[in-house]
Amino acid sequence: MSDTTTATIARLSTRDAAFHQRLDALLDWEGVSDKAVQARVEEILADVKQRGDQAVIEATNRFDRLSVDAMEQLCLTPDQLKKAYDGLPAEQRDALATAAERIKRYHERQKPTSWQYEEADGTVLGQKVTPLDRAGIYVPGGKAAYPSSVLMNAIPAHVAGVREIVMVVPTPDGVLNDLVLAAAHLAGVDYVFTIGGAQAVAALAYGTQSVPRVDKIVGPGNIYVATAKRAVFGQVGIDMIAGPSEIMVVSDGKTDPDWIAMDLFSQAEHDEDAQAILVSWDAEHLDAVASSIERLLPTLEREPIARASLNRRGALILCRDQAEAVEMINRIAPEHLELSVAEPGAWLDDIRHAGAIFMGRHTSEALGDYCAGPNHVLPTSGTARFSSPLGVYDFQKRSSIIHCSPEGASELGKVASVLARGEYLTAHARSAEYRIRNR
Template sequence: MAIQTDTGVTLARLSTVDANFRESLDALLAWEGVSGGEVQRRVDDIIAAVRAQGDAALIETSNRFDRLSVTHMNELTLSKVRLRQAFDGLPQEQRDALAHAAERIRVYHEHQKPESWHYTESDGTLLGQQVMPLDRAGIYVPGGKAAYPSSVLMNAIPARVAGVREIIMVVPTPDGVLNDLVLAAAHLAGVDQVFTIGGAQAVAALAYGTETVPRVDKIVGPGNIYVATAKRAVFGQVGIDMIAGPSEILVITDGGTDPDWLAMDLFSQAEHDEDAQAILIGWEQPHIDAVAEAIERLLPEMEREAIIRQSLSSRGALILCQDREEAIELINRIAPEHLELSVDKPEAWLSGIRHAGAIFMGRHTAEALGDYCAGPNHVLPTSGTARFSSPLGVYDFQKRSSLIQCSAQGASRLGRTASILARGESLMAHARSAENRIDE
């Protein structure tokens, strides 16, 4: 069922006892993150142009899509000096806030660093794993409807903590407008080079390299449908973090949190864009009604009211369930990007939650804190992919090599086993290679 409020929000109201609840929930959650057809053809053309023409294609596409009039890549390149100037030029309050957030993100990700390890068996054979950083990472930072300095920190700092040698950032600047907060964040995060390019052309440049833009080993960071489609197209040539869909929040309420707080928590993700998804689940009908009233009352105050209204109308919902156990089932079915447990004793819920990108525990833990400065990464799996994916982290900027060193005794012992298995697979060179090390 959907209700029309005075503010013009047509908000879905679902109940788990409805006969068609499962079908309604499936329809609400449905999302295809990457378009086919015309978008794919345009992206393929752009990638082909960048591969064939290099810098010339970047200049042409930047002029065309970002309404620029540049003639040389120098005009699309920012120096470290420019990044430092952006930081120094900010009001002290903003410098302090960026620095505080950057330090918290760094400290958190330091805890993620895996170590190389090895062990030696009784016959002297050594086995282990060597962890090494990527040589070069590419960071895509959106520059369309809004600028996101927080995305710079969340993408670049884990790369720096991982030990990546060089971090390349790309950010579109429509109409030539630079955002000093974004550039200041790049300075704080230790970004090495910044190119003011965006879209599929920026992804292609990072994946294949041009005369000016160096080729990277992995591309991370969110973008629009063209960026997502391009990342999928170049995967294999380079690594990617994920194909990100619209932002999502799932709020679980036991009826004890201020309805105004919860309404604003839903707004905080709905304001990202019209396709964002904000869902609330609870088992106290009067409380859900109070949240609905708060949404209607508070929405006209929002600067991004039109975007929030469209997001809630097209993909938002208030869901009445029977109890906590049913709420946990729904959490795991939805596998949300952001999960707010606005309940008493949220830690008691954790053992039952299998699928969620980030879990915000307790009434005072607004999801917005995680977006900026709590410390954990805000680049999270969307569209149900938390079933098999994890937040961006240090491990995304490292790779692992297996270590194997056989002693003479170990080679002889393992050779016998390998010989039998290789002959069973009719791979005779494998068998004889192993047998050469057998001590008769």
């Protein structure tokens, strides 16, 4: 296979002298660094912080092409959510319920516990785990509707013990999606506001007359949402700065090429900036997948979006062997990694960086998106090098517990005194020394 570009997707080889340069160009995504976007976001944030509901209404009318004049028109009641749920076809209700139960069951296993231990002198040390009071979840609603994102964000918050969940979801042209509303009902969301973009992030971060201020904002969004989340971090917590969706498939050449092509499409159809990469050491297999891509792409309902994504950021990469494939995994740190190989378990010890790992030929990434159980809110753009999937732990915080006995305070005071005086912090030292016995 030569290092060429087909009509749809780039073909790369690790043997090519320019490979690393080309790969870097494909991986590059600087969406939240655009100065024009940052300036616009800062303007929206400041406006919402100052004027509250009115600024949110004006921005929502402008960006979502609405004509509302009160926040009550942008707030959905529990009865509306229940009506949407009850009105779904039984098949969709059952699918939502099954997915919700699986997500809950998985995240129940993540729950950390408070703990304490007592030292010989009676000093007690420990950790207290406390859920957040209020969480805000952002659910995308522009190019597609994502009821699965409602479940993936709200259910772990509930499992964690969060008291109130505030959901925001944009509804361009006022179009409500019943599946999204039904998922909010099923997941027990307390407030739903039909707002999006930077104005929604601002409302959650600062609070308005109608939108309660939250302690943390989670969930993916577009470039304006990502930029706004970065800007308000510190005022509130955030889960991550989410970039475009990504999939990296590693195939040993034995998986049906049509399966692989459709797995690549499953992320490419999200938006034009999404990324789909296939890596294999079997050149004929890459050729077969390329043929499947060309044949199957026109059958997609979102074919223009998927084609643009594959053209701009997709790649079929020929590597030398399994070891080189592993090197590439750890370099790219993909959001979704499919190991479409005979013995995926043998790869795990060598994989250090990936958001979610889908093991074997039958485990498509799509199963993880909807109903497998683990969270589909995952680190993107290489951030799997240092961050993790959304989980229960994102909705809890930890407090240290220190309870010194008189004997413990005396002994620890001697150590603290020496260290504090070494730092020339004499008040620290004297505070500890007051508790030393028989000075």
